[in-house]
Amino acid sequence: MARDSLARNSVLIMASTVGTGGLGYLYWMVAAREVPGIEIGTATALISAATVISMVANLGIGHMFIQRLPASEAPQWSRIVSAGLLVGCLVTAGAAGAAVVALPGLAGNFAFLTGPAAAAGLVATAVALTASTLLDYVYVAHRASHGMLWRNLSLAGGKVLALAALTAAGMTTAVAVVLAWTVPSLLVTAYTLRRGLPRLRPGCRLRGTGVGAELPFVRRSLTGHHLVNLCQAGPSAVLPVLVTARLGTAENAHFYVAWMTASVLFMVSPAVASALYAERTNAAEARSASLPRAALVVLVVIGLPALVLFLFGGRILALFSPAYEAGGGLLLKLLVLAAIPDAITNLAVAHWRSQGALARCVRLNLVMAAVCLTLTWVWLPSAGIEAAGLAWLAGQTAGALGVAGYALRRRRQRRLSALRRLPSGRTPRVPRPHRPSSHPAAFPGRTALPFRRQTRRSARHTRPRSRSWRVP
Numbered sequence: 001m002a003r004d005s006l007a008r009n010s011v012l013i014m015a016s017t018v019g020t021g022g023l024g025y026l027y028w029m030v031a032a033r034e035v036p037g038i039e040i041g042t043a044t045a046l047i048s049a050a051t052v053i054s055m056v057a058n059l060g061i062g063h064m065f066i067q068r069l070p071a072s073e074a075p076q077w078s079r080i081v082s083a084g085l086l087v088g089c090l091v092t093a094g095a096a097g098a099a100v101v102a103l104p105g106l107a108g109n110f111a112f113l114t115g116p117a118a119a120a121g122l123v124a125t126a127v128a129l130t131a132s133t134l135l136d137y138v139y140v141a142h143r144a145s146h147g148m149l150w151r152n153l154s155l156a157g158g159k160v161l162a163l164a165a166l167t168a169a170g171m172t173t174a175v176a177v178v179l180a181w182t183v184p185s186l187l188v189t190a191y192t193l194r195r196g197l198p199r200l201r202p203g204c205r206l207r208g209t210g211v212g213a214e215l216p217f218v219r220r221s222l223t224g225h226h227l228v229n230l231c232q233a234g235p236s237a238v239l240p241v242l243v244t245a246r247l248g249t250a251e252n253a254h255f256y257v258a259w260m261t262a263s264v265l266f267m268v269s270p271a272v273a274s275a276l277y278a279e280r281t282n283a284a285e286a287r288s289a290s291l292p293r294a295a296l297v298v299l300v301v302i303g304l305p306a307l308v309l310f311l312f313g314g315r316i317l318a319l320f321s322p323a324y325e326a327g328g329g330l331l332l333k334l335l336v337l338a339a340i341p342d343a344i345t346n347l348a349v350a351h352w353r354s355q356g357a358l359a360r361c362v363r364l365n366l367v368m369a370a371v372c373l374t375l376t377w378v379w380l381p382s383a384g385i386e387a388a389g390l391a392w393l394a395g396q397t398a399g400a401l402g403v404a405g406y407a408l409r410r411r412r413q414r415r416l417s418a419l420r421r422l423p424s425g426r427t428p429r430v431p432r433p434h435r436p437s438s439h440p441a442a443f444p445g446r447t448a449l450p451f452r453r454q455t456r457r458s459a460r461h462t463r464p465r466s467r468s469w470r471v472p
Contacts, residue, residue: 023156032320034167041249043177044256048240050125057092060226062137074203083214096123107245128185158184231365246380258328262335269343273350334389341400368399
């Protein structure tokens with residue numbers, strides 16, 4: 001695996017996401033034991049809203065990093081990263097400010113955003129998420145996922161320590177949960193900008209100049225990769241917001257814990273897909289980054305965890321409290337089943353993205369997002385939080401069936417095109433079977449007579465038998 005760049009970077013990205021998920025699991029376990037459920041529901045609603053805002057406002061700059069950074073010299077590299085981070089964070093801050101004004105009027109369950117502390121927390125959390133996400137893409141672009149691993153583990157560990165310190169000091173409100181989530185992210189981001197990036201790319205200097213020269217590339221990424229990202233990852237970020245809007249913050253706490261537990265599976269295929277796309281943008285590694293090998297990596301990694309979560313997921317949720325097991329046990333099973341079609345669609349989108357077929361990626365993800373979000377909104381009042389799991393499974397299954405249908409249609413088209421390339425447009429001639437050595441009996445009851453092969457004998461003389469030809 002050390003020589004296999006695709007497998008190595010896939011494993012490192014997955015280790016980063018799984019390690020972050022494991023520490024995040026510990027984080028929410030501490031929160032569930034120390035903070036009241038209603039306060040956790042408020043904090044998760046704010047963090048979910050910040051995640052949606054960050055996803056919408058990062059403008060697809062991360063995939064622009066993957067495309068442009070590996071072949072850039074140090075001055076151009078510095079300009080690309082500086083402009084991408086600055087534009088992404090500024091747009092995120094503006095979108096978060098607009099959400100502070102709009103969300104309380106659209107959904108009464110978001111009335112807590114009218115307070116100045118919650119409003120500031122939403123803006124800070126969204127900006128921190130955008131900066132952290134874009135820095136992850138910088139490491140993925142250089143296939144230096146080990147730096148991303150240590151950065152994210154430090155960030156997640158800092159969150160757990162910060163929450164433990166705040167709750168030990170007597171802070172058991174949603175403010176403590178949001179502070180412990182956001183402040184370590186800002187600190188690790190600052191350290192990465194100061195120390196991590198110069199080690200990754202010697203000679204780089206991050207500056208605020210040169211943004212105007214990068215805006216055309218950002219615009220191109222916005223109309224291409226960003227639409228793919230929004231349609232692909234948007235439903236997973238919007239689901240907690242819909243649960244809060246339809247059922248309230250208390251139900252959202254149960255949903256968020258189950259969703260966070262199942263996200264260990266949902267992190268694997270996007271990690272391998274990102275590594276696959278990064279490998280294919282590098283000409284030296286493009287041949288080794290094959291789709292079957294990427295699918296094998298996903299299958300090996302998610303097989304055992306999926307089985308464990310499906311069989312013992314309720315007991316895992318009970319570690320938070322018995323109420324979380326009763327409220328999210330069935331939801332967790334539905335989410336585990338959805339991990340299989342989710343992996344199929346993620347790898348298909350990465351494959352098509354590397355081929356430049358962005359419109360096809362958008363269409364597939366848009367269908368899945370429409371199915372998932374529409375069914376969630378309709379089913380939530382009557383079916384509870386399990387409706388979100390059913391809708392997610394339905395959307396991913398529809399996408400996997402679409403991928404299978406497209407693959408079958410492409411195979412049929414390749415066969416037809418191969419037949420059309422034959423001379424005169426005819427099908428290849430099939431050789432005749434060997435002729436039998438005997439003919440059928442002419443009369444009933446008589447045996448068939450063997451054929452006598454007629455051969456043409458050569459003449460005895462090659463010259464006419466005439467005296468006139470004889471030599472005297």
